[in-house]
Amino acid sequence: MRRRVPPSVVRLLLLAAGLVLFVGSVYALTRAVSWAAGVRHPGTPVWLAATAFVAVAGPVARHRFERLADRIAYGRAGDPHAVLTRFLQRLADTLAVDDVLPDLARAASQAVHSPGSEVRLWLADGGEWRQTWPPGRDDVGGEVSLSLQHSGNPVGQLQVDLDADQLSTADRELLNRLAGPAGVALSNVRLTYELRRRLRQESELAEQLRRSRQRLVEARGEQRRRFTAAVDARVHRHLTAAQAALAANRSFVDSAAAETLGALEALRDLAVGVFPLVLRERGLADALEQHVAGRPVEVTLCSAGFGADRPAPAIEAAAYFCCVAMLDDLVPYGPAAVVLDRRAGTVRLTVRSAGPTPCLPTPGTEQLLRDRVEAFGGTVEIRCTADEKYVTVSLPETDTAPTDTAPAGTAPAANPTSSIRARGRA
Numbered sequence: 001m002r003r004r005v006p007p008s009v010v011r012l013l014l015l016a017a018g019l020v021l022f023v024g025s026v027y028a029l030t031r032a033v034s035w036a037a038g039v040r041h042p043g044t045p046v047w048l049a050a051t052a053f054v055a056v057a058g059p060v061a062r063h064r065f066e067r068l069a070d071r072i073a074y075g076r077a078g079d080p081h082a083v084l085t086r087f088l089q090r091l092a093d094t095l096a097v098d099d100v101l102p103d104l105a106r107a108a109s110q111a112v113h114s115p116g117s118e119v120r121l122w123l124a125d126g127g128e129w130r131q132t133w134p135p136g137r138d139d140v141g142g143e144v145s146l147s148l149q150h151s152g153n154p155v156g157q158l159q160v161d162l163d164a165d166q167l168s169t170a171d172r173e174l175l176n177r178l179a180g181p182a183g184v185a186l187s188n189v190r191l192t193y194e195l196r197r198r199l200r201q202e203s204e205l206a207e208q209l210r211r212s213r214q215r216l217v218e219a220r221g222e223q224r225r226r227f228t229a230a231v232d233a234r235v236h237r238h239l240t241a242a243q244a245a246l247a248a249n250r251s252f253v254d255s256a257a258a259e260t261l262g263a264l265e266a267l268r269d270l271a272v273g274v275f276p277l278v279l280r281e282r283g284l285a286d287a288l289e290q291h292v293a294g295r296p297v298e299v300t301l302c303s304a305g306f307g308a309d310r311p312a313p314a315i316e317a318a319a320y321f322c323c324v325a326m327l328d329d330l331v332p333y334g335p336a337a338v339v340l341d342r343r344a345g346t347v348r349l350t351v352r353s354a355g356p357t358p359c360l361p362t363p364g365t366e367q368l369l370r371d372r373v374e375a376f377g378g379t380v381e382i383r384c385t386a387d388e389k390y391v392t393v394s395l396p397e398t399d400t401a402p403t404d405t406a407p408a409g410t411a412p413a414a415n416p417t418s419s420i421r422a423r424g425r426a
Contacts, residue, residue, distance in 0.1 A: 015065050019061070022054075026050055027050055030042065100186070100188075101121060101131035101189065102131050104131075105158075109161075111174045112160055112171040112174060114161045116133060117140060117159065117161065119159075120159075121156040121190060123190060123193060124190060129193070140161050141161055142159060142163060143164045144159065144163070145157055146159075146176075148182050149179075149183045150187035158178075215371055216368075238263035242260050279316060284319055287320055288301055289301055292327070295327065297335055297336070299336050299337070300337045301337075302340065303340040304342070304343075305342030322369055325368060326361055326391050329361040330353045330391075338351050339351075346395065346397065348392065349393045349394075350391070351391050353389045376396065378393065380392070380393055381393075
């Protein structure tokens with residue numbers, strides 16, 4: 001196999017030949033000038049002057065010969081040691097994070113004079129970032145690869161497009177010298193990308209929270225408008241009828257009083273829907289029993305696991321209003337069933353429809369359920385097929401301590417551990 005002359009030997013020979021040529025040219029020029037002046041044998045002062053000129057101009061000439069020797073021996077990339085030194089200097093000068101991998105790939109390729117190189121960075125989330133040199137190259141072959149580590153942990157890999165027998169000992173030493181600072185640089189790059197990823201996740205979470213809060217504000221406004229419309233529809237007509245009866249004839253006082261009582265009853269029903277007193281005093285199961293009793297169609301309620309120790313008030317309120325919202329969407333299509341279960345620190349609420357119900361709840365109600373439930377770390381499951389249609393809400397209990405919300409002097413309400421109630425109104 002034909003052996004290649006090491007570039008370092010070629011460089012040294014070229015540099016020596018250039019310096020010898022420079023010195024010989026100076027002394028030859030000195031003798032030629034002396035002969036032209038008619039002096040056959042120049043004296044010692046002339047040779048001392050020529051020697052002084054060589055000593056002064058020698059460093060300048062050597063620098064030029066070094067550049068020429070590097071160009072010839074190593075190609076246009078120049079001395080690999082100089083390339084490596086420039087790369088390390090750029091790292092010391094705080095190289096931009098996005099430029100570390102491209103510069104590392106370029107420095108490795110120029111240092112060992114390979115046609116291409118590739119740098120891979122292992123990211124903290126299991127992915128990788130890949131950079132090739134020259135830019136845009138799809139694949140880098142070769143058998144030479146080097147693991148890049150930081151504090152004993154692998155952070156990436158460097159691969160150059162050379163076969164193992166094409167890499168000299170000097171080139172291998174250059175790559176090993178490059179591996180140390182490259183591992184530190186890649187570790188910093190990985191940390192920066194991890195911080196960017198977490199910042200992006202936090203920004204997305206903040207944006208989701210902002211949108212969720214905006215939806216809750218809009219839902220609250222919508223509920224307020226619905227309540228106002230319900231008052232106008234169910235209360236105001238009684239008051240208008242009472243006022244008309246009083247204006248028509250004083251003898252219709254009884255009729256006006258009856259209409260006023262009807263308005264108060266309707267207003268009381270609406271107030272119970274806003275936040276029922278029984279929910280605070282007697283708990284979730286009794287509050288849902290009272291709510292389904294006032295529904296215009298039959299609603300079956302089944303509860304289990306609710307004893308003397310009640311869930312936290314916030315959990316009870318969330319489950320109650322989720323049930324009310326689901327029934328508002330499901331009940332108009334026929335009978336429904338509500339299953340309330342509490343076990344293993346989780347309150348589970350399922351609302352099923354027995355009639356020809358479309359795929360409910362509506363998108364607005366579904367979003368409201370998810371916003372309310374996910375605020376407690378819970379989940380919402382919706383199943384809508386031809387055979388069954390149900391919505392299940394699971395709320396983990398963050399505070400399972402007993403909560404006594406009954407006012408003083410009130411007899412404690414019965415909370416059976418398992419009960420089945422069916423309520424309906426034609």
